[in-house]
Amino acid sequence: xxxLYRSRILLAxxxxxxxxxxxxxxxxxxxxxxxxxxxxxxxxxxxxxxHVSISGLPAAGLVTVQAQTVDGKGPPPWQSAAVFRASTxxxxxxxTAVPVSGSYHTADAAGLLWSLHPAxxxxxxxxxSVSAPAFTVRLTVLTGGHVxxxxxxxxxxxxxxxxxxxxxxxxxxxxxxxxxxxPGAPAVVALDGDGENxxxxxxxxxxxxxxxxxxxxxxxxxxxxxxxIPLEYFARAVSWxxxxxxxxxxxxxxxxxxxxxxxxxxxxxxxxHLADAVVANSPTAILDITxxxxxxxxxxxxxxxVTGMSIPVTSIxxxxxxxxxxxxxxxDSAGAATLIMGELHGSVDRAPATNQYYPGAGHAYFGxxxxxxxxxxxxxxxxxxxxxxxxxxxxxxxxxxxxxLPTHES
Numbered sequence: 001x002x003x004l005y006r007s008r009i010l011l012a013x014x015x016x017x018x019x020x021x022x023x024x025x026x027x028x029x030x031x032x033x034x035x036x037x038x039x040x041x042x043x044x045x046x047x048x049x050x051h052v053s054i055s056g057l058p059a060a061g062l063v064t065v066q067a068q069t070v071d072g073k074g075p076p077p078w079q080s081a082a083v084f085r086a087s088t089x090x091x092x093x094x095x096t097a098v099p100v101s102g103s104y105h106t107a108d109a110a111g112l113l114w115s116l117h118p119a120x121x122x123x124x125x126x127x128x129s130v131s132a133p134a135f136t137v138r139l140t141v142l143t144g145g146h147v148x149x150x151x152x153x154x155x156x157x158x159x160x161x162x163x164x165x166x167x168x169x170x171x172x173x174x175x176x177x178x179x180x181x182x183p184g185a186p187a188v189v190a191l192d193g194d195g196e197n198x199x200x201x202x203x204x205x206x207x208x209x210x211x212x213x214x215x216x217x218x219x220x221x222x223x224x225x226x227x228x229i230p231l232e233y234f235a236r237a238v239s240w241x242x243x244x245x246x247x248x249x250x251x252x253x254x255x256x257x258x259x260x261x262x263x264x265x266x267x268x269x270x271x272x273h274l275a276d277a278v279v280a281n282s283p284t285a286i287l288d289i290t291x292x293x294x295x296x297x298x299x300x301x302x303x304x305x306v307t308g309m310s311i312p313v314t315s316i317x318x319x320x321x322x323x324x325x326x327x328x329x330x331x332d333s334a335g336a337a338t339l340i341m342g343e344l345h346g347s348v349d350r351a352p353a354t355n356q357y358y359p360g361a362g363h364a365y366f367g368x369x370x371x372x373x374x375x376x377x378x379x380x381x382x383x384x385x386x387x388x389x390x391x392x393x394x395x396x397x398x399x400x401x402x403x404x405l406p407t408h409e410s
Contacts (some may be wrong), residue, residue, distance in 0.1 A: 007050050037149035039106070045206035046155040047369045047395070050110050054141055062100065064142040067112040068119070070152070071136055080104070080115040080372060104385055113137065113155070114388040116373035133158045155371075157201065162246065171237045172219035174198065175212045176205035177246045184207045184407030186276065187247040189237060191216065191260035197296035200255070203369035210247045210352075211403060214238065216263070216274040225257075227291035231300045234267045238274055251276035251405045257291055257366055258282050258330075261322075263298075265311050265340075270300045272317040277405055279398060281323045281366045284344075285336040286310050313340050320344070320353040321401045323394045325361030329381030335364065355396055360386030370395040 035056040041048060066081040082102030084225050086092050095109040103115035116137070134156045141149040164175040176198075187210040190197040201211035212239050217223045234254075241247050256264035261280035266287065268278040273374045287309050289297040296304035322340065324333040337355045344350045358365065362382025370392040382390075 025141075035141055035143070035148035036126070036137065038153045039139050039151040042152065043169070044156065045203075046157050047206055048204040048371075050113065050153065050371065052109055052112070053141065054086075054092040055090060057090040057092060057148075058143060059086065059088050059090050061086050061094060061143060063088075065094070065112065065273070066140045067116060068140075069083050069116065069135055070138045071132075077119045078116040079119045080110065080112045080373075081118065082115075092126060095298070103208070104388075106385060106389065108389065108392070110371045110392065112139070113153075113371050114373055114391075126189055153369070155224070156206075164244075166240070167220055168343050170221070171214065171216075171233060171240070172222055173212050173214040173237060174201070175210065175241070175244065176201045177210045178205045178208065180206075180208050181210060181246065182208035182403075184250065186251040186253045186402050186405050187211065187241055188253045188255050188279075188402075189214050189241060189275070191254070191256045191263055197255075197257075197260075199372075208400060210250070212241050212245075225291060226289050226297045228295050229298050230302075231267055231270050231298060231305075234263075235271055235274055244259045251407065253277045253279060253402065253405070255279045258363065262287060262289055262311065265313060265316075266298060266305070268318060268320070269312045269315045271316050275318060277319040277321070278316070279321045279323075279401070280326060281394070282331070282333040282363050283322055283324065283336050283340065284311075284331060284333065285313070285339045288331075295323070311340075313343050314347040314350070315349050316344065316353075317349065319351050319401070319405065321398060322354070323356040323358070323366060323390070323397075325363065325365050325382050325390060326357065326359035327361060327381040327383075327386070328363040329379050330363040354397075354401070356394055358386065358390035358393070361390035362387055365390040366394055 013331045029210055033056050035054060037054050040053045058263050062083055063086050064081060064083050068079040069077050080103040081105060082099035084092055084097045084099055096107050098107045104111040108155045134154050136152055139145055179230045185208050188204050189212045190201045191214050198213045201213035204211040206409050216229055216233060223229055238252055241252060254264040254267060261283040264278050264280050265283060267274060287305055287307055290307055292299040296306060298305045322337045324337040326334050334357060341353060341355050344353045360382060363380040365382055365387035403406045
């Protein structure tokens, strides 16, 4: 996997000094009328959308809404804040209100979640862990410098049902399923090179889609690098997945980001009937994964697939969903997606294909599911806000894409 993309969970610290000054100027005097903060769901999966609305505020007055993690263990608190102007009726809905100032600058109910960052500038070495079972955020509403209302949101990070780790049958992965699997919902194979795309797989499982987080090198029993990896490896994984009780009879979707996007496009091109759909984020139109000079990165039928070759996407016969950012700092993924769409459009037997283009997003905007506080290295491109919004929008589009696939169940 590309070295820079490996750092996709590094975080940018945004000082809150400007926010504090804005909050101090939100008016004066003691609070009087009761303020109601309606925020929820109180406890939900970290991929669940949130709502935050407030009533009983001073008409057209300034109001500060703060968020801070309150977990007793782990890294120091993370925080975010934004200043808004209430409506003339004294109400505020974060889904439609654009902040006057603060940690983010667009209307978004989840803005205070994805803009969370370490409270201390010295806390960047302690990222918010995706391995914890949950994290809790306290929301606080202030007017005139006084606390007017509070609420807490618990964001669950672990699947409550089945987690099955596989280190056999020639592949390595972890299958996530939840108690709320949607009837007929597709099963997803989420690729992530030498690791396992566990955050995305867990997020999909929590949303009702069984997901296999699949590594394909640098795992026990697998090649130690991206060298001479047979595409047939992925066929074995898909066959195993189709045979599991939780996924039997369901459509199977291949999912990849960055290097893994190349892989899922390769697999869908050379094994066009293996899966039922493919999702590729920040793709390339050519095979540019290198094997450190030890030979080809991938093979098919025992023959090498040469680095620099065009991926034969016109052979794809299954629905394709792509996403790409216009500010990709690592490669021209938007240009590659445009090229792929053009080739597919000219194919006689083309399958339906859709590309979601996000002008302000960078290379790794979809490194984690939505509503989660993560930002990428500046070298990968895109602003934190553009990346976070693209993540939200693509996740919603992907869920729609999955729901539209024909079911295999009777």
